[in-house]
Amino acid sequence: MSTTELQVRTSQPAATPGIPRLSLEGISKTFRSGNTRMTALDNINLEVTPGEFVCLVGPSGCGKSTILNLVAGLEEPDSGKILINGQPVTGPHPDRLLLFQEPALFPWLDVIGNIEFGLKSVGINGKERRERALEYLAKVHLHKFAKFRVHQLSGGMRQRVAIARALAINPQVLLMDEPFSALDAQTRDILHTELQQLWTETGKTILFVTHNVREAVTLGDRIVLFTYRPGRIKAEFSTAHLPRPRHLEGQAQTKLVREIMGELQGEVQLAVASEYGDARLRVDL
Amino acid sequence: MSSITSEAIPQLQQRLNTAQPLKLARKTGLTLLKVGLYAGGLFAIWYLVYLLMVEVFQVWISALFPAPVDVLVSLVDHAADGSLWRAASASLARLFIGFGIALPAGILIGMGLAWGRWFRSLVGPIVLGFQALPSVCWIPLAILWFGLNERAIIFVVVMGSIFSVTIATYDSTKLIPPLLLKAASNMGVKGLAVFSRVVLPASLPAIISGARQGWSFAWRSLLGGELLTAGIGLGNLLNQGRDLTDMALVMAVMLVIIALGLLFDQLVITRFEAYIRQRYGLVSRSL
Numbered sequence: 001m002s003t004t005e006l007q008v009r010t011s012q013p014a015a016t017p018g019i020p021r022l023s024l025e026g027i028s029k030t031f032r033s034g035n036t037r038m039t040a041l042d043n044i045n046l047e048v049t050p051g052e053f054v055c056l057v058g059p060s061g062c063g064k065s066t067i068l069n070l071v072a073g074l075e076e077p078d079s080g081k082i083l084i085n086g087q088p089v090t091g092p093h094p095d096r097l098l099l100f101q102e103p104a105l106f107p108w109l110d111v112i113g114n115i116e117f118g119l120k121s122v123g124i125n126g127k128e129r130r131e132r133a134l135e136y137l138a139k140v141h142l143h144k145f146a147k148f149r150v151h152q153l154s155g156g157m158r159q160r161v162a163i164a165r166a167l168a169i170n171p172q173v174l175l176m177d178e179p180f181s182a183l184d185a186q187t188r189d190i191l192h193t194e195l196q197q198l199w200t201e202t203g204k205t206i207l208f209v210t211h212n213v214r215e216a217v218t219l220g221d222r223i224v225l226f227t228y229r230p231g232r233i234k235a236e237f238s239t240a241h242l243p244r245p246r247h248l249e250g251q252a253q254t255k256l257v258r259e260i261m262g263e264l265q266g267e268v269q270l271a272v273a274s275e276y277g278d279a280r281l282r283v284d285l
Numbered sequence: 286m287s288s289i290t291s292e293a294i295p296q297l298q299q300r301l302n303t304a305q306p307l308k309l310a311r312k313t314g315l316t317l318l319k320v321g322l323y324a325g326g327l328f329a330i331w332y333l334v335y336l337l338m339v340e341v342f343q344v345w346i347s348a349l350f351p352a353p354v355d356v357l358v359s360l361v362d363h364a365a366d367g368s369l370w371r372a373a374s375a376s377l378a379r380l381f382i383g384f385g386i387a388l389p390a391g392i393l394i395g396m397g398l399a400w401g402r403w404f405r406s407l408v409g410p411i412v413l414g415f416q417a418l419p420s421v422c423w424i425p426l427a428i429l430w431f432g433l434n435e436r437a438i439i440f441v442v443v444m445g446s447i448f449s450v451t452i453a454t455y456d457s458t459k460l461i462p463p464l465l466l467k468a469a470s471n472m473g474v475k476g477l478a479v480f481s482r483v484v485l486p487a488s489l490p491a492i493i494s495g496a497r498q499g500w501s502f503a504w505r506s507l508l509g510g511e512l513l514t515a516g517i518g519l520g521n522l523l524n525q526g527r528d529l530t531d532m533a534l535v536m537a538v539m540l541v542i543i544a545l546g547l548l549f550d551q552l553v554i555t556r557f558e559a560y561i562r563q564r565y566g567l568v569s570r571s572l
């Protein structure tokens with residue numbers, strides 16, 4: 001319906017069959033602080049097909065957030081190319097929306113106002129804007145809260161508003177940076193179900209960062225495991241054999257979760273040793 | 286899934302809302318009672334001092350230390366003959382014009398300071414310097430530039446309050462959560478829209494606090510200006526009391542100045558501030 005309309009208005013490159021929705025080609029990124037240089041990402045190659053749900057896992061500090069910032073255009077890679085539907089990324093654009101651990105809603109607007117903020121930013125105005133905002137609010141089951149202030153909502157509800165705000169803009173890729181890690185376990189379970197529903201419904205391409213292997217296996221079609229410093233892709237896992245919708249504690253996932261955790265263990269150990277400066281400190285996943 | 290909470294919360298809010306008017310009326314009544322008792326107590330102490338020092342020991346004279354009643358009579362007299370209204374409305378007109386210029390201009394300059402490094406390095410030191418200058422120091426310059434008139438006083442009011450608003454605005458922009466700016470930029474908001482759609486609304490609560498300070502500076506500057514120049518106004522009425530050695534009038538005008546300043550601060554600024562803070566979720570229920 002209005003999908004194509006929006007794509008024209010925000011001048012998003014249209015999807016072409018055979019071309020990946022998102023591709024990272026030889027991405028490297030080094031941070032300098034004073035005289036020390038730290039290679040956060042080293043030669044990352046990744047392709048994401050349209051509608052795919054890809055989870056990035058790795059120890060804290062391996063560069064997961066950096067990848068999302070690069071794709072979002074908020075930072076620039078030192079080398080390599082990032083392509084959306086074959087077109088190079090040149091800066092922030094609403095065709096790639098980033099969701100954070102904190103919902104980043106605007107406290108001076110009510111719930112519906114927050115969703116309309118995003119729509120206004122991509123040039124959708126008038127009646128269409130309100131209707132579309134309500135439509136997406138309903139998608140996250142919060143239509144009764146349209147007039148609520150942000151501070152009147154629970155943490156989970158706020159994150160759902162943030163998801164609705166992003167989806168309403170109809171991005172080519174949704175980038176999620178540990179979006180559920182600040183929520184309690186119960187709320188997180190509900191949101192896992194809701195996100196899978198939304199993803200099936202909207203067919204969005206999602207790049208989802210988490211340090212929680214179970215969460216990654218529950219949500220992702222594919223799980224990409226990163227090494228610690230410099231961040232490189234260590235292994236990839238497919239979840240094609242696991243039926244959906246999946247739940248965090250699902251039995252079918254356990255074998256894959258164990259396998260990934262085994263691979264991750266060594267990297268987490270490196271991260272801990274580096275952060276605490278003590279190689280003897282053991283962490284068992 | 287989430288339907289249980291969806292049903293319950295609007296009902297809860299409705300219940301909270303219906304309870305509001307009654308609670309508010311009782312709260313207002315209580316506040317009035319407290320204010321009345323407080324003012325009554327102050328006047329009682331004043332009267333006691335008057336009785337002791339003027340009537341009993343006769344160390345002070347009533348022309349220099351009038352009784353509360355004398356001041357009240359003077360207040361009623363000057364209100365009745367219209368001179369108090371004329372003075373107060375003339376002063377308030379200057380104040381509102383001056384503050385009405387200083388507030389938006391101060392906010393604009395404050396936003397400018399937040400916007401560009403070059404603007405900050407050019408204008409920042411000037412703002413800091415002028416903020417350090419007491420506003421009465423502008424009076425000689427204002428008189429030479431504009432003459433002994435309305436515009437000179439308004440100029441002093443503007444100069445006296447603009448920089449505190451500017452500094453409060455600029456400071457508040459530094460406290461905006463970077464995540465909000467990142468989210469906005471991610472959604473494609475850039476340039477001036479960042480200021481109108483994010484920076485300004487995000488710093489509004491702090492700007493209002495700055496406005497309160499600006500208001501009190503404006504009020505002081507106004508009286509300073511009026512005392513040192515001519516023309517109808519509360520400052521002029523104070524001068525008139527001094528010239529006639531009419532201490533009751535002097536004190537009556539002082540009371541009016543206090544009352545007007547407090548009234549605007551409490552009835553307009555404080556209420557607006559509370560409203561905004563509540564909307565932004567900056568107050569906890571227990572406060």
Ligand SMILES: Nc1ncnc2c1ncn2[C@@H]1O[C@H](COP(=O)(O)OP(=O)(O)O)[C@@H](O)[C@H]1O
Pocket residue numbers: 031032033038040058059060061062063064065066067
């Ligand atoms: N702006 C920055 N300046 C300097 N170092 C940074 C910056 N952003 C990230 N880093 C460093 O890059 C590494 C990867 O960070 P990040 O992508 O946030 O890791 P993750 O999200 O996987 O925990 C970390 O070691 C971090 O300290």
Ligand SMILES: [Mg+2]
Pocket residue numbers: 064065066177
């Ligand atoms: Mg991170």
